[in-house]
Amino acid sequence: MATLPAGHEPGMIDALLKLSRSLLAHARMRLQLLGLELEEEKQRVFVALLSTLFAYLFLSVTLMLFALAVVIHFWDTPSRLSCVIWMALSAGLITLISMGVAVLKISRPSTLFHASLAELVEDHAELDREPPGAADAAPTAYANGSRA
Secondary structure, eight states, rough: OOOOOTOHHHHHHHHHHHHHHHHHHEEEEEEHHHHHHHHHHHHHHHHHHHHHHHHHHHHHHHHHHHHHHHHHTTTTTTHHHHHHHHHOOOOOOOOHHHHHHHHHHHOOOOOOOOHHHHHHHHHHHHHHHHHHHHHHHHHHHOOOOOOO
């Protein structure tokens, strides 16, 4: 059996070992939660990006076909040049509006690690709270000269 340093009892070492195991288990659980949140955020961003790309692809095809139909309709009239100009301006306006919406969506604050941070704040508050009766027990234990 290993010799213990002076002033240390086996109960203290056991308690420290138990505390360190508990802290490691708690840290592992928090890291797993962070990893899970990161994976969810990656999936959310990937789906949003893929959906946006498909939407822009089909919007572009739709606008080109619509512009082609309007130009064909006005082909034999003297106003075909103004028709093409109006179609180009309309497409530019739609592009600016969609880019503005995209910028607004991107500038919104991320909720990444929101749940983990809330749990850590709750853990910190739990550690800061004194157990009931702890303030009264400490002075009385040392008042009569004994250690608990």
